[in-house]
Amino acid sequence: MNFDLSDEGRMLQDGLRRFLTDTYTPATRRAAMGATAGFDAEIWSGLAEMGVIGALFPEDQGGFGGTGFDLALMFEELGRVGAIDPLIDTGVLGGGLLAAAGRDDLLEEVIGGTLQLALAHTEPGSRYDLARVATTATKDGDGWTLSGRKAVVVNAPGADRIIISARTDGTTGDPDGISLFIVPAEALNLLPYPLVGGGMASEIALDGIKFPADALLGDAGHAYPMLAAAQARATLAICAEALGLMEAIRRLTTDYLRTRKQFGQPIGKFQVLQHRMADVLIEIEQARSAVINLAGNIDTPDRDLHLHATKNLIGTVAKLVVEESIQMHGGIGVTEEYDLGHLAKRLTMVDHRFGDALWHLERFITLRAA
Structure with a gap:
């Protein structure tokens, strides 16, 4: 299986990363979190204009993507900036159900960014x-x-x-x-x-x-199969978002270890902290492999087995990344003014949506034993 991005995928990734880097400042994020709707309407319109929502759906549904790798690419980028836009709810869940029910009229509005769903x-x-x-x-x-x-x-x-x-x-x-x-x-x-x-x-x-x-x-x-398929794709999306959050947290922590000094030298030179960061990096790479595997199997008969395994691993690794990063940062890691505070809270909540790590472990065991 070829994991390299296509030319279109690289263009979308680069464009989305630049857009999010320019628009998602701590100030704009705090303003969006204080809004009645819970997100910034201008940022949402920008995502729609870039084709981010359309990339969630195949061509026969009015989009231009729709594969598991398309979802993983976009949601990892959203996770890197701690984005709070309701793309999972409107696009993956709501839009997925509209597509399955053949409501192309409403799906067109979703892709255009003019219809919000829950x-x-x-x-x-x-x-x-x-x-x-x-x-x-x-x-x-x-x-x-x-x-x-x-x-x-x-x-x-x-x-x-x-x-x-x-x-x-x-x-x-x-x-x-x-x-x-x-x-x-x-x-x-x-x-x-x-x-x-x-x-x-x-x-x-x-x-x-x-x-x-x-x-x-x-x-x-007869809605259960539609719900199961939509939630499976939403679970892939939130796992990819968690991966982006982990990468952002790892980068913040690494930078902090290089600049924070104790006993006259950066604390990143202390071997015990190097070992802890190495463990974090290894676990994040394992999580990345699991997300890639789920993306490649999201439309196969073995979908649920890979889904349960991935969500269980993501929940376990997320807990480790949050705990280690906050411990190595100290008190600054839980302040509202510092990005880590928001990223850590959002990553923690990943485990509470679409099934926590323990629930998915139980489902995985049940499927393997069947």
């Missing part, structure tokens, strides 16, 4: 289980009535439309019988709050709200 799937007590959906959708005349509660709906405060999963058949925990509905965000009662590491989320209470028949996204009762 996926309301997680529920209290669901514990990363995609099939654990208790929210119900019942046929009500010419429409649907939804009842239930959704938790930690990332990007909901900034979304134009929200995709809601609900059960139209079966029982909680059954993959069959889950349906998707796309509804205007203003039709819902949102309880917004900021997320650790940047971005906004909401709790959503669905108390018998009725929506028209065309709110149904795809076929009723």
Whole structure:
């Protein structure tokens, strides 16, 4: 397998790196984190104009990429600057579900950067289980009535439309019988709050709200495969973002060790710290290999096996990188003014989305034993 970037890939990587370096200053990031939507609209428009959103989708869906390596390339660059833009939520999750349901009209708006989406799937007590959906959708005349509660709906405060999963058949925990509905965000009662590491989320209470028949996204009762495929790609994206965060943290820590002096010399000359940084570098390279492997297998029958292995490793390495970097920095490593504080918080939260390291280890063991 050839891991070298194509000419188009190198151009996109170089252009995206320059754009993010120029636009993502600590000041702009703090301003974006304080915004009601949780991101900077101008930066989002810039990403769309560069074709970053279009690179998430193949040509037959209006894009020009769509491979696992395209996702890994872009999200690693976003991770390097600690970007907080909702590309996973609007592009990978929301856009992926629209593409699977054949909603090219809305997908075109997503690629153009004019439509923001959020996926309301997680529920209290669901514990990363995609099939654990208790929210119900019942046929009500010419429409649907939804009842239930959704938790930690990332990007909901900034979304134009929200995709809601609900059960139209079966029982909680059954993959069959889950349906998707796309509804205007203003039709819902949102309880917004900021997320650790940047971005906004909401709790959503669905108390018998009725929506028209065309709110149904795809076929009723058959949404689980769509959800699984979209979340698999989102997991690859967040693993690649974590890799970029690790590289940025490693660079900051290395620079600090070269400049911080103790006993008349840079602390980076102390052998014990050199050994600790060597361990960090080795683990990051192992994480990179895992992300590359997942990118190459994201559309294969063995997808889930590679996905669980990669997310488990990323969660484990992320914990090591955060702990080592903060310990070697000392108190400055947890201040808001220093980049490491934001990068470390965002990297820590990677393990809490789409399944933590322990959950994925359990799923990996189950698949290998089957």
